[in-house]
Amino acid sequence: MQLSSLSHTSITHKDKKKKMGIELQNHQSHHEEASPAEEPMSRWLINTPEPPSMWQELIGYIRTNVLAKKKHKRNKTKNSSSNLVYSCLKSAFPILSWGRQYKLNLFKKDLMAGLTLASLCIPQSIGYANLAGLDPEYGLYTSVVPPLIYSTMGTSRELAIGPVAVVSLLLSSMVRDLQDPVTDPIAYRKIVFTVTFFAGAFQAIFGLFRLGFLVDFLSHAALVGFMAGAAIVIGLQQLKGLFGLTHFTNKTDVVSVLSSVFHSLHHPWQPLNFVIGSSFLIFILLARFIGKRNNKLFWIPAMAPLISVVLATLIVYLSNAESRGVKIVKHIKPGFNQLSVNQLQFKSPHLGQIAKIGLISAIIALTEAIAVGRSFATIKGYRLDGNKEMMAMGFMNIAGSLSSCYVATGSFSRTAVNFSAGCETVVSNIVMAITVMISLEVLTRFLYFTPTAILASIILSALPGLIDVSGALHIWKLDKLDFLVLIAAFFGVLFASVEIGLLLAVGISFARIMLSSIRPSIEALGRLSKTDIFGDINQYPMANKTAGLLTLRISSPLLCFANANFIRDRILNSVQEIEGEENEQEVLKENGLQVVILDMSCVMGVDTSGVFALEELHQELASNDIRLVIASPRWRVLHKLKRAKLDEKIKTENIYMTVGEAVDIYVRARSTSHELC
């Protein structure tokens, strides 16, 4: 080649950097001349130390990510082993840390918040238990044990724990496929407890092995779509209670539910249910409207459901409306949570299915709780420890599954009330749990006459909060593909099932990531005038191309089996296009394309297919008298090239530290060759 023959000609240097590069080409001949200050840049590149091997990296990863971080090494050596146990305990139970500084004035605030929370929680829990296909008391149980466990282990100060609408829907819609709750409620309940155990176990495992990233797989957009779809599905399910219907579909999709409602309305039904339900729904929505107008009146919407329950129950009891077809809750078993250890079904033939439902519930519950917890933590200016949160959620659900609870998590609506009511610590959760416990003992008899329509209207009133229209609009403005994920989750939940909605959303999200790896963009670069910066010529239309040079940047973190052929073909096509243009314009061969510079600054790794593709690229270009130059290869890439002896084939002098260096050397060599001619 023209250029390499130049490496031994003497050149007068203008620019230090240019000199460095040329020197590299003949650094074997007069190596000693280069003073340390003028060391050629590319020699730095070639002489970099070996990157850590895969095993070293794996061990490092496990040490930093899976094992707990041991930051307090100095303390450990000083302290005794009993203190070590205490510090471990403190790490697992944050209550031991902040509990000591807990003061009376904090408790006053927490007490108020806890009582407000309980007044919202009791009717909601009964309603959600109904949604989950369980008897009302199980909702109340779920508002006792999990909040107590969470308050000792959780790191959030605002999160209000208990049953939530979406998880209740999820459970009932998926467990129903295994066991019908109407024909055999006991068997159904056993499966629900087992699912709860699995959900807790999965959550604890995620926390223990720091697999918190699994929660991230459900992107924000997917969650917005999923929640909105679930809200509509839940709302439609409530039509059963609101209209007091008896025959109702088991399916959750819109079409089945609407046709079921339509058919039922043709049969005789009791309009009184609807009158009670809708009038109290209007009352609760009005209360919420007032609360939104004036933030100080936050307790009005928080109390409204309880007031509605009390009023509606009194009306039914006094007017004896039960005899006129108003459906009532009837018997609620009084007393605290009962042990349910012996009800767990580890020998069920559906164990795989149960574990799967547990996994899905675990992820949905965690995603919701962490999203809610994180947003309130950001407002108060502290950071949530995702892994500890998962541990806390896991243990609270395991404990719950042993004490007749179903899957609990952090609820958005109740956390917002807790926050508005001025809670300071998770003590508000303890207050709430104790209040619910007392009411389980005292109030259950009173709830006998509560109309089911009122429960439907309480659930319905909570739904608008799940539909985040402004969030969806924001996503539409920002990212169309994210919006597609949202829409897929929404319509998937609405028209197919909860699982299909989730699967679609996660599938599209990952397809997008895969696509960016399979079809990376290859950008032509140009120099921004009077700088050493090379930019995408589409992004910077003022960037100058250098004649005889083609500078391309590979924008993929891996040059691997999935994209190596694509990248090679794209580069060869670009070269062919340029050569085609040159032939049309009848450019002389010596003024034509001579060098392809490959900017590999974004490529983090390369596998055997990638190395092979680079080798083929080098050969094909060489057969067209074009030189392949690699600029700014990363550590591991360079190491692989050395291993594959590709640096010898491409020649070490064709590997440069930066694109600028490579271009400068080419331009200089070219102008010198013209001078020599």
Place this chain on the structure above:
Amino acid sequence: MQLSSLSHTSITHKDKKKKMGIELQNHQSHHEEASPAEEPMSRWLINTPEPPSMWQELIGYIRTNVLAKKKHKRNKTKNSSSNLVYSCLKSAFPILSWGRQYKLNLFKKDLMAGLTLASLCIPQSIGYANLAGLDPEYGLYTSVVPPLIYSTMGTSRELAIGPVAVVSLLLSSMVRDLQDPVTDPIAYRKIVFTVTFFAGAFQAIFGLFRLGFLVDFLSHAALVGFMAGAAIVIGLQQLKGLFGLTHFTNKTDVVSVLSSVFHSLHHPWQPLNFVIGSSFLIFILLARFIGKRNNKLFWIPAMAPLISVVLATLIVYLSNAESRGVKIVKHIKPGFNQLSVNQLQFKSPHLGQIAKIGLISAIIALTEAIAVGRSFATIKGYRLDGNKEMMAMGFMNIAGSLSSCYVATGSFSRTAVNFSAGCETVVSNIVMAITVMISLEVLTRFLYFTPTAILASIILSALPGLIDVSGALHIWKLDKLDFLVLIAAFFGVLFASVEIGLLLAVGISFARIMLSSIRPSIEALGRLSKTDIFGDINQYPMANKTAGLLTLRISSPLLCFANANFIRDRILNSVQEIEGEENEQEVLKENGLQVVILDMSCVMGVDTSGVFALEELHQELASNDIRLVIASPRWRVLHKLKRAKLDEKIKTENIYMTVGEAVDIYVRARSTSHELC
């Protein structure tokens, strides 16, 4: 903040680039002063045009990738429509292009190559048909129609088309689950034809929609492992023929086959089969050894199988060995391929399964053919058009399925023979097909006495070529993860099944890609002394960190839901570590960490979760009095930041064109502030 208050103080400039950056901060005040030559770099960044929208990109992608490239626009406008049709035809049938220049001296070479090919092909085809669970004639049929179709449409000049061992094994092992070939060979055959049709249809669709990348999903490493595993499985299957066993397992894994062989050998068996098979196996292997020693004697290994068949058949015929327990092929139906259109089973209850088998066969067949074709094309110095190859393969298999053939593809062993025999064009395939056709008419009666042991030894002799030990060693040296893929494919095929082996290999390959997106590396950067280059401080230990600055580079092409939280947490952890060290060393606050520079040059896109994570990062850093600076954001990322109004929150003056610019401005502002103090 200290720094931003500096933006309106007057500074004497030493360095042009530094001046540019400072000017950006107050470019609203004296904008007109900047001459075009001294335009601040970051203004270029901010004023870049809008990137193409998703729709524009999608349309562009379809235009360039899915629709055929229309390069000859000028010709088209000049020529008549009949010429257009002709050029389309020429594109679909390359034979129309090169056929006109075909000369007699080329034909001489092709004739020789074709005849050599046929002598190898006839015994191999019978053996592979046996492996596929079909009668011998179907292997011969498959060596007639597909090569003829391929020769008109294919772009490779060396590829020898016909049945191959791996695809035959794949077909029999998967179709066997749907239909046993022994109890109902006709039904089995119908399913095989339908699978062949689906395989062809998938291949044609891949070619038509330019989905060639699907073939890349089976990486080179996976293929090496898969082929080696398949070779061993095929070899074990041949023990049946070699020992003349009657009872044999249907499964393909090592354990079942070996135990089956072990059990069978306890029953009486005919050692004569083994004597014939193994002696001719030694003969064929010897012939191959001679051929390898002297390249001119390539025809010896090529002819050896046919010679063995002829000799063995004669021996059996003359010695009447059949009566002494030697198993023979018996009846082969004479005559050409028969139509099998009416045998395709599109109404089968297993249609989904059949289509799946078709898809797997299509991909395996294509992967093998394209790998073989590409390597020989590289030797001869031309490029294979992957999409045209897939079209050709697709149509040849569709045609095959209509004419009693099973899945055909390019065979490595026969292509090598074809190449050594000096073939010039695909005419050698035509010669081979015609020869096989003639032998179907003439030779089938002769093959009645061919012992099955000889077929087993022919297949066995082809297997060592499938086991690429040096390739595996190369992969081990180059990339441990690729080797893991290889091992997974190998042991998966060996101990479980063909499908599980493939699934494992593809799964691990993709998990690796996903992992690089989910857990991208975040590198701390330092300046290489006396340059503007910032490198990973692990790669370049001599790189200098600037006090008060933390420069981090995100090495992921997407800042998205799957990694946004991870990246945010990693950055915040790095900041906390530095602050912890500063506290230990009791560094003054004003000398402590003040700026975090985020080098986003590798981030190609950002979704809503990514934007949100950046926003949170900015807030959390701001609450610690640390400024977030974004350096060299890409086109689309910058656009998204603008859309999300994040550029206003972070402030436009904190977005820089390069890391160097950002660092320079910080250093300058800091030293000026010290001077002012």
